[in-house]
Amino acid sequence: MSDPILRIDSVTKAFGGLHAVDDVSFEIYPGEIIGLIGPNGAGKTTMFNIVSGYYAPTHGRIFFKGENISGKPPYKLAERGIGRTFQVVKPFPGLTVLENVIIASFCRYPQREKATAHAWKILELSGLADRANVSASSLTLAGRKRLEIGKALALEPELLLLDEVVAGLNPTEADQTIELILKLRDQGITILIVEHIMRVIMSISDRVVVLNFGRKIAAGKPEQVAKDPQVVQAYLGGEA
Amino acid sequence: MRHRNILWFASVLSILLILPLITDDAFFLRIITEAFMWIGLAMAWDVLAGYTGYLNFGHGVFFGIGAYTTAILMMRSEWSFPFALPAAGVVAGIVALFAGLPTLRLKGAYFAIATWALSRAVQQVALVLEITGGPDGMRLPPFLNPKFFYMLMLGIVTATFLLFWFLMERASFGLKVRAIREDESGAMALGLNPTKIKIQAFILSAVPTGILGGMYAYWITFIDPASVLGDLVTDQAVVMAVFGGLGTLFGPIIGAILIFLFKTYFWAYLADYQVLYLIILGLLIALSVVFMPNGLWGTLTGYIGARQALRKGLAVNPQAENETEKGDKTHE
Numbered sequence: 050m051s052d053p054i055l056r057i058d059s060v061t062k063a064f065g066g067l068h069a070v071d072d073v074s075f076e077i078y079p080g081e082i083i084g085l086i087g088p089n090g091a092g093k094t095t096m097f098n099i100v101s102g103y104y105a106p107t108h109g110r111i112f113f114k115g116e117n118i119s120g121k122p123p124y125k126l127a128e129r130g131i132g133r134t135f136q137v138v139k140p141f142p143g144l145t146v147l148e149n150v151i152i153a154s155f156c157r158y159p160q161r162e163k164a165t166a167h168a169w170k171i172l173e174l175s176g177l178a179d180r181a182n183v184s185a186s187s188l189t190l191a192g193r194k195r196l197e198i199g200k201a202l203a204l205e206p207e208l209l210l211l212d213e214v215v216a217g218l219n220p221t222e223a224d225q226t227i228e229l230i231l232k233l234r235d236q237g238i239t240i241l242i243v244e245h246i247m248r249v250i251m252s253i254s255d256r257v258v259v260l261n262f263g264r265k266i267a268a269g270k271p272e273q274v275a276k277d278p279q280v281v282q283a284y285l286g287g288e289a
Numbered sequence: 290m291r292h293r294n295i296l297w298f299a300s301v302l303s304i305l306l307i308l309p310l311i312t313d314d315a316f317f318l319r320i321i322t323e324a325f326m327w328i329g330l331a332m333a334w335d336v337l338a339g340y341t342g343y344l345n346f347g348h349g350v351f352f353g354i355g356a357y358t359t360a361i362l363m364m365r366s367e368w369s370f371p372f373a374l375p376a377a378g379v380v381a382g383i384v385a386l387f388a389g390l391p392t393l394r395l396k397g398a399y400f401a402i403a404t405w406a407l408s409r410a411v412q413q414v415a416l417v418l419e420i421t422g423g424p425d426g427m428r429l430p431p432f433l434n435p436k437f438f439y440m441l442m443l444g445i446v447t448a449t450f451l452l453f454w455f456l457m458e459r460a461s462f463g464l465k466v467r468a469i470r471e472d473e474s475g476a477m478a479l480g481l482n483p484t485k486i487k488i489q490a491f492i493l494s495a496v497p498t499g500i501l502g503g504m505y506a507y508w509i510t511f512i513d514p515a516s517v518l519g520d521l522v523t524d525q526a527v528v529m530a531v532f533g534g535l536g537t538l539f540g541p542i543i544g545a546i547l548i549f550l551f552k553t554y555f556w557a558y559l560a561d562y563q564v565l566y567l568i569i570l571g572l573l574i575a576l577s578v579v580f581m582p583n584g585l586w587g588t589l590t591g592y593i594g595a596r597q598a599l600r601k602g603l604a605v606n607p608q609a610e611n612e613t614e615k616g617d618k619t620h621e
Contacts, residue, residue: 139475
C-alpha cells in the first residue's frame with residue numbers, strides 16, 4: 050500500500066485528569082473510508098477536533114501527507130486539505146445557503162466571481178441548488194447536514210472528516226447521504242467518518258477503528274470488528 | 290437594479306454638491322456638515338458591530354485620537370492640515386491594530402467592556418499629558434470657511450461609503466466578516482483566520498473615524514478630553530446605527546440622519562425642554578430595539594423581501610416554518 054494520508058501517532062488529549070483520547074494510533078490510506086465508532090463519550094469527537102486542529106494533542110503527533118500538523122490551527126489545515134463537518138451543524142444562519150458555500154469556496158478561489166461559480170457546482174453535487182437563495186436557518190435538519198458536507202467539500206479537501214452526518218435523518222435522506230459519501234470516495238477523497246448508526250458504518254467503511262473510554266480497543270474490517278469480544282462488551286456494557 | 294442604484298447615488302450626490310452653491314446659510318451648512326460626520330461615524334461603527342458582530346463601546350477613542358493627532362501635528366509640529374488629516378487616520382489605524390490584538394479575543398459583553406475601559410483610559414491619559422493640553426484642551430487656528438468643511442466632509446464620508454460598499458457588499462471581505470459574526474469556530478474550519486479578519490475589520494472601522502476626528506478638530510477649532518474622548522461620540526454613533534439597522538450599509542445612514550436632525554431641531558426650537566430630549570431619545574431607542582430589532586432599514590427591507598419571496602414561492606408562511614423548526618429540535 051502507498052504512504053498513509055493521515056498518521057495518528059500515539060495521540061493523547063487530557064482535559065485536567067480526564068484522558069478524552071488516550072494513546073491512540075492509527076493510519077488512513079488514500080481513497081479509504083474509515084469508520085470511527087465507539088459508545089457515547091468514547092472520544093470520537095475529541096479525536097476529530099484534534100485532527101482538524103481545534104485541539105492540540107497533549108502528547109503524540111499527527112502527520113498529514115507526511116507532514117507533522119499537530120497543533121496547527123484549523124484554518125491552516127483547511128488550506129492544506131482537511132475538511133470537516135460538525136456533529137452539531139454550524140451553518141451561518143443569517144446568510145443564504147449559497148453565501149454559506151461561497152465563504153468556504155474562498156479557500157481555493159479567493160475571487161468572489163470564481164468562488165460563486167464553484168459554490169454553485171458544490172450545491173449541484175450536494176443537492177441543494179434549488180434552495181441556494183433561502184436563508185440557511187430555514188433548511189430542514191437534512192438540508193443543514195447536507196450544507197455542512199457541502200461547505201467542507203467546497204474546500205476541495207483530500208481528507209474529509211464527517212461527524213454524524215447521517216444521524217437524525219429518515220431512511221430516504223440517509224440513503225441519499227450515503228450515496229453522496231460513496232460518490233465522494235469515488236472522486237478520490239479520503240474519508241474519516243463518525244457515526245452511531247451501525248448499518249451505515251458497517252456498509253460503507255473499508256476499515257473501522259473502535260474507541261472506548263479514549264482508548265483504541267479494536268481496528269480492522271467491519272465484519273471482524275463486529276465479532277471482537279471487547280467491542281461487543283463495550284457496546285453492551287456501555288450503552289445497555 | 291444596479292443601474293437604478295447608481296442613478297440614486299449619483300442624484301443624491303449631485304444634490305449635495307450643488308447645495309452649497311445655492312445657499313450661504315452658515316447654520317444650515319453647518320448642520321448638514323455635522324450630519325455627514327455622524328453618518329460616517331455610525332457607518333464606521335457598524336462595520337465592526339453589525340457586520341462583524343463585535344460591539345465596540347469605545348469607538349469614540351478613535352475619533353478622539355484622530356482629533357488630537359491632527360491638533361498636535363498642526364500646533365506642536367507645524368504640519369499643514371492636508372498632511373495632519375491623513376495622519377489622524379494612520380494613527381487611529383495603528384492604535385486599532387494594537388488595541389485589537391488583545392481585545393478581539395474577547396466575546397460579547399467582555400469586548401464591549403474592554404473597549405469602553407480603553408476609551409476611559411485614553412481620556413485619562415489626555416487629561417494628564419502636557420502635549421494634549423490636559424483638561425484645558427487645544428485650540429487650533431480658525432479657518433472660517435463653512436463651504437470648505439462641507440465639501441471636505443462630504444468627500445470623506447462619500448469615500449468611506451464607497452469603500453464600505455465595495456468591501457462589504459461586493460468583495461469577499463464582507464462575506465468573511467459575516468461568517469465570523471455568525472459562527473467563529475465554524476468559520477475556522479473553512480479556512481478563515483478569525484483573528485486576522487477581525488483585526489482588519491477593526492482597522493477598517495477605526496481609520497475613517499480617526500480622519501473624521503481630525504476633521505472635527507480643525508472645523509470646530511477647539512478640542513478637549515470631554516468633547517472628543519467622552520462617551521457621547523460612541524453613544525450617539527451606537528444609537529444611530531442600532532436605530533437605523535445593524536449590519537446594513539444604509540441603516541446607519543438613515544439612523545444618523547433622523548436622530549441627528551431630531552436632536553438639532555429639538556435643541557434649536559425646543560431649547561426650553563432640553564431635558565425632554567434624552568428622555569424621548571431613550572424611549573425611542575428602547576421601543577425600536579423591542580419592536581424593530583433589525584432597525585428601521587432592516588425592518589423595511591425585511592418586510593419587502595419577505596413579501597417578494599412569498600410571491601415568488603421561495604418561502605412558505607412563517608407558521609409552517611415554525612413547526613418544522615420544532616420538529617428538527619426533537620431530532621437533535
